[in-house]
Amino acid sequence: MTGWGALPQQGVPAEQVLAEIAGLREADLPTHGGTLFAYVYDPGVSGLDDLAASAYALSAHVNGLNPTVFPSLLAMENALVGAVASRLGGGPDGVGSVVGNLTSGGTESLLLAVKAARDARAMPWSPEPAVSGEPELVVPVTAHAAFAKAASYLKVRLVPVPVSPATLRPDPAAIAKAITERTVLVACSAPSYAHGVVDPVEAIAAVAAERGVRCHVDACFGGWVLPYLRRLGVGVPPFDFAVPGVTSISVDLHKYAYCPKGTSVLLHRDEALRAPQYFAYADWPGYTMVNPTVASTRPGGPIAAAYATMRFLGDDGYERLARETLGAVRLLAQAVSDVDGLRLLPASGGPESTVVCFASDDPELDLFVLVDELSARGWYAQPQLAYGDLPRSVHLTVTAAVATRVGDFDAVLRESVAAARALGPVHVPGELVSVVANLTPAQFTASLVDSMSAALGLGGRNPLPDRQAMINALVELAPVPVREAMLAGFLSSLQRPTY
Numbered sequence: 001m002t003g004w005g006a007l008p009q010q011g012v013p014a015e016q017v018l019a020e021i022a023g024l025r026e027a028d029l030p031t032h033g034g035t036l037f038a039y040v041y042d043p044g045v046s047g048l049d050d051l052a053a054s055a056y057a058l059s060a061h062v063n064g065l066n067p068t069v070f071p072s073l074l075a076m077e078n079a080l081v082g083a084v085a086s087r088l089g090g091g092p093d094g095v096g097s098v099v100g101n102l103t104s105g106g107t108e109s110l111l112l113a114v115k116a117a118r119d120a121r122a123m124p125w126s127p128e129p130a131v132s133g134e135p136e137l138v139v140p141v142t143a144h145a146a147f148a149k150a151a152s153y154l155k156v157r158l159v160p161v162p163v164s165p166a167t168l169r170p171d172p173a174a175i176a177k178a179i180t181e182r183t184v185l186v187a188c189s190a191p192s193y194a195h196g197v198v199d200p201v202e203a204i205a206a207v208a209a210e211r212g213v214r215c216h217v218d219a220c221f222g223g224w225v226l227p228y229l230r231r232l233g234v235g236v237p238p239f240d241f242a243v244p245g246v247t248s249i250s251v252d253l254h255k256y257a258y259c260p261k262g263t264s265v266l267l268h269r270d271e272a273l274r275a276p277q278y279f280a281y282a283d284w285p286g287y288t289m290v291n292p293t294v295a296s297t298r299p300g301g302p303i304a305a306a307y308a309t310m311r312f313l314g315d316d317g318y319e320r321l322a323r324e325t326l327g328a329v330r331l332l333a334q335a336v337s338d339v340d341g342l343r344l345l346p347a348s349g350g351p352e353s354t355v356v357c358f359a360s361d362d363p364e365l366d367l368f369v370l371v372d373e374l375s376a377r378g379w380y381a382q383p384q385l386a387y388g389d390l391p392r393s394v395h396l397t398v399t400a401a402v403a404t405r406v407g408d409f410d411a412v413l414r415e416s417v418a419a420a421r422a423l424g425p426v427h428v429p430g431e432l433v434s435v436v437a438n439l440t441p442a443q444f445t446a447s448l449v450d451s452m453s454a455a456l457g458l459g460g461r462n463p464l465p466d467r468q469a470m471i472n473a474l475v476e477l478a479p480v481p482v483r484e485a486m487l488a489g490f491l492s493s494l495q496r497p498t499y
């Protein structure tokens with residue numbers, strides 16, 4: 001590939017193109033096999049990928065822009081929404097009025113939940129009272145960063161409420177206190193991404209309802225698996241439409257429903273609550289555009305692939321996968337608690353869903369070095385930076401495929417801990433410390449980021465070095481706005497065209 005990037009003068013044969021992609025994919029971490037504890041969700045079910053790919057191909061050129069022209073997508077979308085609603089307190093056995101849409105992912109679902117809540121207060125026909133001044137969104141500080149993105153895009157003020165360092169949950173009374181006459185939405189997680197903790201949804205929805213404010217439950221991460229865990233005897237607190245005051249729920253199908261990337265569901269308790277989610281525009285000479293989601297042209301492929309996945313696995317299949325996942329969570333948690341110096345989060349009792357998260361109180365055991373040691377042994381955990389009074393931690397998203405390998409983890413963890421202790425904590429060079437301590441976000445220009453990247457050996461085809469403890473430690477030292485500027489600058493430096 002030279003000259004025009006991906007575009008050759010003459011087209012290249014199909015096998016060559018596929019070989020090129022396979023070659024590029026060699027640089028990626030493994031999406032399958034249960035050793036990558038973030039980003040990917042692997043059920044370990046043979047034949048599922050091929051089925052989803054065939055279904056994707058069948059609908060790849062169908063456009064969800066106008067479902068009356070392509071009723072196949074409408075039928076599949078409504079059936080998927082029905083499946084999710086029926087697991088979460090909606091449908092014929094629950095709240096019959098629940099409606100929903102497929103979106104491209106969790107971030108879009110949250111964006112639309114915030115948009116619907118904001119615009120409900122701005123539409124003359126809405127029964128919800130208008131807000132004067134900047135609308136506000138109240139969330140526990142553990143709510144996913146996508147809420148901050150939605151707030152930023154939609155010009156809504158984010159009001160984060162602290163969580164208890166022991167339970168990692170907010171106090172509903174503190175949520176109640178944060179609600180003002182400008183609050184358009186209160187949101188909480190079931191469960192949170194970082195620690196896998198289910199917020200006190202009943203109490204939060206009650207305080208929101210008391211003030212006439214919508215309450216969104218972000219069940220993007222684990223909302224699909226929680227009902228199955230409950231069926232298996234796990235004490236999952238109420239979090240769905242059975243809880244009075246819950247007005248909307250988001251659930252990502254590309255997470256624990258094991259569908260290919262690009263599908264999430266946003267549910268509303270009824271059609272009136274959903275109405276402000278739609279965007280309709282007839283004031284131009286082209287077609288009247290009516291969109292329930294951010295995208296106008298909506299790809300059919302992910303919808304068909306999700307439909308195929310859900311039909312293939314079925315309720316029994318998801319229960320079996322949840323059982324395998326739960327077994328893996330318990331073994332991983334046991335392996336962690338058997339190691340001196342590591343402690344499970346939340347401190348109030350360890351894993352509550354499908355996340356195993358741990359911290360360390362041992363100053364000689366640097367968790368970032370431990371993550372590098374695990375990677376060196378083929379296990380990829382996600383480091384989480386210290387934030388406020390919450391400690392640095394290691395996050396493991398556990399999916400069903402982990403069950404096939406979990407027996408090896410205990411020994412690998414022990415070895416990695418011993419190696420991390422032998423190496424000791426990383427030391428960030430003084431000059432880098434002063435860069436992050438003294439510069440303002442505006443000073444992180446492209447050329448400064450380029451020279452920092454060069455000094456740290458970053459960039460190229462594998463943008464990060466194998467050992468990242470130093471980089472994580474450096475970023476952790478930076479104040480939040482500097483963390484953001486530095487990492488956005490670094491990503492931008494990677495996203496330059498190749499010719």
Ligand SMILES: Cc1ncc(COP(=O)(O)O)c(C=O)c1O
Nearest residue numbers: 105106107144146193218220221
């Ligand atoms: C709880 C929660 N909400 C929202 C999101 C955002 O989802 P996406 O990355 O699909 O946009 C995630 C992603 O991990 C999540 O865990």
